[in-house]
Amino acid sequence: MKKLSVIAVAFAMILSFAFSAFAAGTIYIITPSASNPFFATEQRVGVAKAQELGYEAKAFSHDDDAAKQLELFEAAISDKAVAIICDNAGADASIEAVRKAVDAKIPVFLIDREINESGLAIAQIVADNAQGAAAIAEKWVEAMDYQGKYAELLGLESDTNCWVRSQNYHSVIDEYPDLEMVAQQSANWSQTEGYSKTEAILQAHPEITGIICGNDTMACGAAQACVDAKRTDIKIIGLDGSDDAAAYVAKGQMVGTALQQIARITEISIEQADAYLKDGTKPASEKQLVPCIAITKDNVANLSQFVYTEK
Amino acid sequence: MFDDPNVVLHCEKIDKIYPGTKALDQVSFDLLKGKVNVLIGENGAGKSTLMKMIAGIEQPSAGKMYMDGEEVYFKDTNAARARGIGIIHQELSLFQNLTVYQNIFMNHEKTKGFFLDDAQHIEGAKKILKRLEHEIPPDTLVGDLRVGQQQMVEIARNLVEDDLRVLIMDEPTSSLSAAEVKVLFKIMRELLEQGLSIVYISHRLEEIMEIGDHVTILRDGKYVADADIKDITLEWIVENMVGKNTQYHRFTRSIDLDKSEKILEVKNLSLPKTGGGWLLDSVNMYLKKGEVLGIYGLLGAGRSEVFECLMGMRPEHSGEVIYNGKHMKIGTISDQLNAGFAIVPEDRQRQGLVQSLDICKNASLASLSDFTTGFLMNYPAEEKAVDEEIKELHIKVADKHLPILSLSGGNQQKVVIAKGLMTKPTVLLMDEPSRGIDIGAKTEVFEIIHEFSERGLSIIVISSELKEIMAIADRIYVLSNGKCTAELSGSTITEDNLVHASYAGLGTGKSAA
Amino acid sequence: MKKDNNQLVMTLLKGRTFIVLILLVIFFSFASSSFLSLNTLTMVAKHVALYGILALGMTFVIITGGIDLSVGSVVGLVGMLAGGLIQEGFTFGDKTLYFTVPAIIVLMLCVGCLIGWINGIIITKLNVAAFITTLGTMYICRGLANLRSNGATFASIGGFEGLGNVGLKALGADWLGIPAGVYVFAILSFMAAILLNKTPTGWHFLAVGGNEKSAKLSGIKSDQVKIWAYIISGFCAAWIGLINTAQLSAAHPASGDGWEMNAIAATVLGGTSMSGGSGTIIGTIVGAFVIGVINDGMTMCGVSEFWQKIIRGAVIILAVIIDQTQRNLQAKMALQARNESK
């Protein structure tokens, strides 16, 4: 009997989370892990904007697992969602999931990252990682005075963006023969790993004067490791534009970061979804690049919660 | 070459050496055709080991075996089975998680094409169980059966094959009721008529006289004697089993135990056995201050269980314990330690010592809380206490921070005793304190026992060695099959009394004496 | 009176997973209007197939008293190898070999079996604990999966007519409205049930897990039996590697990360004892469905990711507690029955 009551309590618990208001339809917002402030911003802004426009919104994480993403898409289809907003789990591995939704007549709006297929999603509102990486890399090259040894922290190697960012860093940096990369390690987008890998690299290559990082969480880890090792001479860049990174930039412990205007991108996607659902208006072009803004000490004050406001 | 039509299997000078001990020493054995060949001997005499060789479970270190005039070598049970040798193990070796028919046909499965033919299994199981007069539903889980029923399933497993020539039965009746034993004997006679040969190991002497044809006695891994049952008496068997070798010096007591008060009394101590029956069945005992009390019995008689109950390791026991004149509620192990009980366990390596710690830590492990200052260890105090104990027990130690395994067995045992004594006990429980140590160390251990009892420590000693217990104990309780079958003291402590009492509880109702 | 009560509770406990499954389905049908529909149930079945098939193999391993942590990584590795064979072929000297899809399927199943075999050999012959061995192979396989493409994805899983390697996508498609993975799940479940219940080998799995010493005394080659359990597990994982790749239309080196835990959870929910010796295929299937229904049901109800994890964990622990309760009660009832017959 006791066991049954335990089960009953468990059900009641689920129940209390289950019901929320029925509205003009449900928008699914599917992003990578919400443990990262960047993706948490996508979920927060997305849900808020969708509710403001009168929709119910459900936010989920696919944890960069393409199979889990497919499961979430299929759940959305079964749940008869009216639209799906997705920051996807891989340019190639996500195509099938998007196709599934489109086949079920659910419009898909991709944000932040694109997929390697046109004509499926209504919109792909992409943060221009390539341009952002190149832009901040140029700032970094200047800060390095075009010479010196440096290390690179890569993101999760199975993630498309990891390589987009790395390639575009290198498209700028590799033009300068006096800049030499002596270490390249994956820190899996993680702050802890960014910290520990940086410590290890500093031990092995004390001569480095720069570290380029695939995202801000790793860059923050690297910056902290350099601060702790009293290596104020090391020039670090990241990419995302998080508040944590901005704090390091403001203190001069990082050279800069590139802001992906993710709050803006998410809002645009919901607005476009709303327009499409109301009267079928599609955006002018499917692929829309939203440029990144290079953030350095000069303009870091303008950045807050992934929103850039000129002051 | 060996060829005798009356002998199914001949063992020629078999040796079996385990690390440290010689379990079998040049044992030759003839397995007579169509007979019940009885093997008898005290615990550790090597009966089961010899049977393991014949059944292919283990292989002899030296010696040969012959069957049908040719030499045979059994590399595993399958090889022995192929020669028609089956074995019923002393410990049940059934699959508790499977059904009766699955157990019976395990590895002898009947198939139709690739698939199991369960209909045939169930049919076959029913037939065999009917023959055994135990019509257990074949799809019952073995884990749900009584031990006696499980024993029947074990026997049924061996009868399922038609080509069986030799059946080894290692104490098959130890958990059977009188009625079940009758059925078993009936089946054994049937099997003999069918030309099977049986090896029968049992402690129940009167059973042996009833069913046996030929008896072989082993002692300490050596052959002692063999004879046809019709030519011998129970007394002859006991005499040959016990032997007349070593004698220990008997200590003289300076304490007058008659005037000593009872420090511990146990009334109606019972301990249920999982799977039915009792490990301890209404045992009554008392212990006086300064007394050395012996508990004698065969393996599985319930000796260690008495200690386990007293040390709080068996919360499921029932009965009353009076300690220092007051009723005592047995708590956890640490409660019992605090109350003044200490134990020197039977299995030194597994229960007595922590191999990874050094000598000093092993000795002080049970009394660490006596050597603390605040939350921290007071190492000087600890080392001083250990040093004293080492001196008192004459432990030969070069450096007390050496690994415990660097000591000889006897000195290891003394460390375990030191550990018990360091808790400053009122009652010291010693389970087989002389096991696995050489004769010199044994004497020293006995001296320690004597010395501490003279100082007023009350000690209970378990031993399965007659000579030892007779030498050190002031008074002896004999346990047999969970029952207390005798209380001996002074002149009544004789080998005959001890042996007969130790078999008394096993009888099918009447006493063997 | 009390005895009847016990028997009722016992029956409920034995069928607990199934009862929980029914309750969950009823609950989610009320909680989400679109849950109880053919489409949703097909979807749940498709998702269940993924870790259900892993759980089939895991059931054999756990029955023999082991554990296989490497299955998730084998999924990733097999997917990458299959994707690589389709997209880049196998280069040998100055020739490149392109296999047909049936050949790739056969090869990949062999890879799965091979990894299982290696696990089994290390565990039985070299006496390394199963947990450690498969933890090691888990890392190795994940590393190899990433190494195959340097972390990149193989996207051209469809193959090319000209290279004769079209067709893998069929494993991710629907056949007569039912996903291919569900057919594979059904067939493998059927085969596993036959193997476990209807063949001598099946008995040997149970015997080795229940009492290895007795099994050896009965002449069963317990090492071989255990090795087979790991081979079966690897075989099942290879199927998931192929199906998952086909469903995603891309081979992704992070695929299957952490799925071994889902498989273990499904197996345990299905009543397989972690100490070995008991377990059923049907139990595992029901267990997999319980997890699937919880996952999809909670998603459709909009339960947040973080809460989902908490609830999933609670369900697993609860299942084991109930399992233990059942065992205790069973022992108690057996004792009771015995005392009465006395």
Add this chain to the structure above:
Amino acid sequence: MKAKIIGVLILVAIVAFVSNQVLVIEKGTEGQYTGVVAFDANASSGSDWQHIAAEISGNAVDINTLDLAELGAGKSVKFKATVEEFTSKANGKRNSITIKPENYSGNYKFTVQLGSIYSGTAIRDVQTVKKFGDFTNQTEWSQYAKALNNQVHENVVAPLGINSEVKGKNVNITGAATATGSEVLITPVEMSFE
């Protein structure tokens, strides 16, 4: 023994089956079988260059008619100017000239980048010959931008052999201009010294 024979037979069957189900081709000749051509940014930019240069020239407006505050991400511009300074950084990889446009009186600073490395994506961003949507992803899109910058160097800047002697000369420039703050960066598509 029986099991071993069956095992070997199964293995042989697998090998036979797999070796029967394989296509062997010369390494690197996949294209002949699949008809797939890999993306090549340089090839693509080469064929587009003439159109793009022409488009930028055609759209170019005089810098004095523009509100420079709205220059932002890029516009096509043309003007005549005087070279004030020639700078060379990073071993000649980052050459540039600062110029003063004719008739300009504002306080913006004008720099023309002369390579060999060019920053930014101004050329790509002002042209309309190719769109982002024509490419598979942003990587290709950014490779395309870089390839266009290379075209600038090859076709426009390198032939002129510019060095510090250009200081004080007058120059005619058409190109793509972007602004950050009060600095205008020009990537030329046509350039001639007088």
